[in-house]
Amino acid sequence: MKDRKFVAADPEKCIGCVVCEYACSMTNEKTFNPTKSRIRALRMGPLNNIAVTCRHCEDPACVAACPKRALSQNEETGMIIVDENLCVGCDWCISACEFGAMMLHPEKRVVFTCNNCKDQPDGPQCVKWCPEEALELVTSDVLAQKSRITAVKKLFGEALKEPKK
Amino acid sequence: MVSIALLKTYMEEKRVFAYAGKILRVNLTTGKVSTEPLSKESAKNYIGGIGLGISLLMDNSKPGADAFDPSNPLIFVTGPLSGTMGPTAGNGYAVVSKSPATGGVGEAKAHGFFGPDLKRAGYDAVIITGKAEKLSYLWIDDDKVQVMNAEQMRGKSPYETDMAIREELGDYYIRVSAIGEAGEKLCRFAAIINDEFRAIGRTGMGAVMGSKNLKAVAVRGTKDVNVADLGGFRDFIKMIHERMKGPATAKYRTLGTPENVLVLNSLSALATRNFTNATFEGAKKVSGEYLNEHYIKKIVGCATCGMRCDHIAVVPEGPYQGSTSRLEFECLWAMGPLCGIDRLDAIIEGMRVANEYGMDGISIGVVVAFAMDLYEHGIITKEQTDGIDLRFGNAEALVAVIHKIGKREGWLGNVLAEGVSKAAEIIGKDAEKYACHIKGLELPGYDLRTLKTAALGFSVSFRGACHLRNGAYSHDVKGKVNRFKIEKGRGKLIADEGNMYNIIDSLIVCKFSRGTYFDGWKDLANYYTLATGIPMTVEEMTKDGERIENVARLFNIREGKGTRKYDNVPYKIKNCPVPDEGPAKGACISDEEFQIGLDDYYAVRGWTSDGVPTIEKLKELGLDGLAYIVEKAKPNEGIVPCN
Numbered sequence: 001m002k003d004r005k006f007v008a009a010d011p012e013k014c015i016g017c018v019v020c021e022y023a024c025s026m027t028n029e030k031t032f033n034p035t036k037s038r039i040r041a042l043r044m045g046p047l048n049n050i051a052v053t054c055r056h057c058e059d060p061a062c063v064a065a066c067p068k069r070a071l072s073q074n075e076e077t078g079m080i081i082v083d084e085n086l087c088v089g090c091d092w093c094i095s096a097c098e099f100g101a102m103m104l105h106p107e108k109r110v111v112f113t114c115n116n117c118k119d120q121p122d123g124p125q126c127v128k129w130c131p132e133e134a135l136e137l138v139t140s141d142v143l144a145q146k147s148r149i150t151a152v153k154k155l156f157g158e159a160l161k162e163p164k165k
Numbered sequence: 166m167v168s169i170a171l172l173k174t175y176m177e178e179k180r181v182f183a184y185a186g187k188i189l190r191v192n193l194t195t196g197k198v199s200t201e202p203l204s205k206e207s208a209k210n211y212i213g214g215i216g217l218g219i220s221l222l223m224d225n226s227k228p229g230a231d232a233f234d235p236s237n238p239l240i241f242v243t244g245p246l247s248g249t250m251g252p253t254a255g256n257g258y259a260v261v262s263k264s265p266a267t268g269g270v271g272e273a274k275a276h277g278f279f280g281p282d283l284k285r286a287g288y289d290a291v292i293i294t295g296k297a298e299k300l301s302y303l304w305i306d307d308d309k310v311q312v313m314n315a316e317q318m319r320g321k322s323p324y325e326t327d328m329a330i331r332e333e334l335g336d337y338y339i340r341v342s343a344i345g346e347a348g349e350k351l352c353r354f355a356a357i358i359n360d361e362f363r364a365i366g367r368t369g370m371g372a373v374m375g376s377k378n379l380k381a382v383a384v385r386g387t388k389d390v391n392v393a394d395l396g397g398f399r400d401f402i403k404m405i406h407e408r409m410k411g412p413a414t415a416k417y418r419t420l421g422t423p424e425n426v427l428v429l430n431s432l433s434a435l436a437t438r439n440f441t442n443a444t445f446e447g448a449k450k451v452s453g454e455y456l457n458e459h460y461i462k463k464i465v466g467c468a469t470c471g472m473r474c475d476h477i478a479v480v481p482e483g484p485y486q487g488s489t490s491r492l493e494f495e496c497l498w499a500m501g502p503l504c505g506i507d508r509l510d511a512i513i514e515g516m517r518v519a520n521e522y523g524m525d526g527i528s529i530g531v532v533v534a535f536a537m538d539l540y541e542h543g544i545i546t547k548e549q550t551d552g553i554d555l556r557f558g559n560a561e562a563l564v565a566v567i568h569k570i571g572k573r574e575g576w577l578g579n580v581l582a583e584g585v586s587k588a589a590e591i592i593g594k595d596a597e598k599y600a601c602h603i604k605g606l607e608l609p610g611y612d613l614r615t616l617k618t619a620a621l622g623f624s625v626s627f628r629g630a631c632h633l634r635n636g637a638y639s640h641d642v643k644g645k646v647n648r649f650k651i652e653k654g655r656g657k658l659i660a661d662e663g664n665m666y667n668i669i670d671s672l673i674v675c676k677f678s679r680g681t682y683f684d685g686w687k688d689l690a691n692y693y694t695l696a697t698g699i700p701m702t703v704e705e706m707t708k709d710g711e712r713i714e715n716v717a718r719l720f721n722i723r724e725g726k727g728t729r730k731y732d733n734v735p736y737k738i739k740n741c742p743v744p745d746e747g748p749a750k751g752a753c754i755s756d757e758e759f760q761i762g763l764d765d766y767y768a769v770r771g772w773t774s775d776g777v778p779t780i781e782k783l784k785e786l787g788l789d790g791l792a793y794i795v796e797k798a799k800p801n802e803g804i805v806p807c808n
Binding site: 015016017018019022023026029030031032033035036042043045046047049106129131132 | 248249250255278285337360361362387388389390391392395399406409410462463464465466467468469470471472473475477489491
């Protein structure tokens with residue numbers, strides 16, 4: 001799955017403002033309703049915020065957990081595909097996903113998750129709208145690079161800091 | 166026979182978007198719950214937010230009933246844009262009721278995450294009357310509305326209550342708007358707080374809630390909010406989002422409102438030691454610059470907002486280590502310079518404690534400063550303060566007294582919880598001379614002796630001393646007028662901006678974002694139509710702003726608080742000239758110029774010299790039905806020489 005890309009939030013930047021939720025429901029559902037959003041933000045106290053959505057795992061637990069074979073993964077992109085005719089809304093995939101990225105659609109009563117806004121020419125709309133530029137469509141390589149850069153910056157930042165007078 | 170096509174067109178025209186189209190009524194005495202439709206006429210004439218709220222207050226209250234009377238309606242209102250992705254407007258709600266502080270219109274707005282859920286639950290307004298038998302909370306789960314027991318939450322802070330309710334109902338995404346101990350104990354400046362530190366702060370709405378034995382309103386809304394023109398709306402808000410990243414909101418995103426500390430200090434407009442001085446020697450230590458460098462840990466924001474303004478301060482060391490709070494200029498000023506305090510750690514702790522009890526962060530500071538002034542002048546004694554050395558500048562005393570007020574502990578805590586106006590009455594001995602309030606509401610952070618447009622604007626505000634009813638201070642601060650003088654022409658500035666602010670608060674757009682609406686009225690009218698599908702011209706919207714002002718004024722007149730003698734400024738502003746060296750030395754407001762200002766303002770408003778709307782004005786605004794209030798108002802009952 002070379003092309004596997006997913007939306008990741010930078011916890012340092014994310015402020016839990018839920019603009020992503022609105023952008024998602026506006027784009028994919030043509031309405032404003034966070035309960036129909038494929039990305040959900042969480043604010044646990046003012047200092048801890050993060051938006052979470054499907055990471056299209058290499059070995060997705062949701063697919064493995066589905067007793068109805070309603071879930072599958074696209075081999076190229078890694079995206080999780082829900083066969084709405086097979087899904088019975090049993091929620092096994094919801095308990096299997098450790099990130100809460102799999103959700104039950106409040107009206108259709110079948111599960112749904114992030115599709116990377118595959119029909120949008122400019123990509124995921126949550127990324128476009130995020131006022132903090134905290135969201136990014138990344139590959140695991142890019143994510144690893146970013147982590148390394150952050151780690152090195154921290155290391156050198158500490159080393160270079162002058163002692164308090 | 167009407168053709169189907171025609172009928173369909175008619176139905177389409179009737180369709181209103183963005184509004185929920187429904188008002189919820191809850192009587193806490195009887196437990197009765199009912200709903201009724203929101204009329205398209207009310208929507209168009211009063212928009213939502215405070216406009217709709219004030220109109221509902223007028224129609225649903227008994228004339229003369231006390232703010233704590235069970236019949237006084239406590240009205241939670243959303244705006245037409247609440248629940249949409251509209252930046253700032255999407256996340257707001259307002260609470261309107263008769264104020265226990267002023268006896269007139271009480272109203273305040275808060276943003277965060279509560280408002281949109283109330284809209285998604287399906288309500289434009291919730292009118293709460295009566296009084297629950299025991300402490301309760303209202304649980305609005307879309308169409309299901311229940312009154313729940315809250316005795317186990319007695320004394321809990323709004324945040325603790327929030328968490329307890331989410332826990333009890335088992336859903337983390339439930340949104341809660343709650344009071345703390347101060348509201349339960351009817352502190353007249355008690356706030357209602359959502360999302361930890363977002364407050365329906367001013368005019369004591371939390372006390373009205375407490376008087377109803379209502380601890381909280383919890384809401385879960387899962388319905389769609391649809392706008393009339395999704396494409397047009399998306400493009401419009403995209404534009405506003407982009408503008409929010411630009412210079413119009415830079416102040417709020419960088420230093421935040423505490424930037425005002427040094428600006429006002431340089432203008433001799435930073436009221437210090439309860440409006441004794443107009444500059445503060447410790448200004449640098451409580452400046453936005455200092456705050457950001459030493460205390461701000463993260464800047465966060467509300468739902469759907471494109472900017473971010475919530476400066477989260479954390480005290481890194483010392484006696485208040487770990488104390489965490491959001492801090493804005495007004496509260497910083499009230500607990501800082503106004504109390505002569507230059508220690509940000511204590512101010513942050515003061516703010517945290519005020520939020521914990523659920524109190525208005527402006528009023529609490531003004532109340533403590535008032536007590537300090539009385540203490541320094543020997544009007545209250547160390548015995549009465551339970552041994553607290555209540556000198557100006559005593560940071561520990563500030564925090565200790567806030568706790569006392571929150572709990573109504575001892576003589577001092579109990580008296581001060583009444584707010585400065587009523588506390589002064591109780592204390593007597595000329596204490597009123599030190600009480601800095603207008604109509605019973607404590608002054609916000611501008612020295613009115615050196616910002617005279619502000620003085621006039623604050624005095625005519627329908628909710629009492631307030632910088633956000635007409636933004637009159639900005640003309641002075643920006644140097645657009647001679648700020649040391651009140652003259653003809655100020656009335657129009659105040660009236661025009663007042664109308665605009667009424668609309669902003671009815672759409673519940675955050676005022677921090679007002680600069681992003683480059684075309685002012687045109688932008689706002691367009692925004693409204695894109696969302697609701699209701700055609701709205703600039704003229705109609707301006708008229709709405711004026712109508713809201715007049716209904717608020719009429720409510721105050723009906724309650725005996727709305728005429729000229731109530732449009733005044735505090736004693737110190739008129740009688741104690743600025744002592745500080747510099748260009749402002751000797752400044753204070755003369756009664757003569759103040760009366761000129763009032764005459765000018767009333768003339769612009771089309772009101773009588775007693776400040777009462779004329780029958781012609783009411784007809785022009787379609788308010789004929791309220792003419793009885795004007796007819797009953799005693800002519801010139803009160804051109805009392807001011808203090």
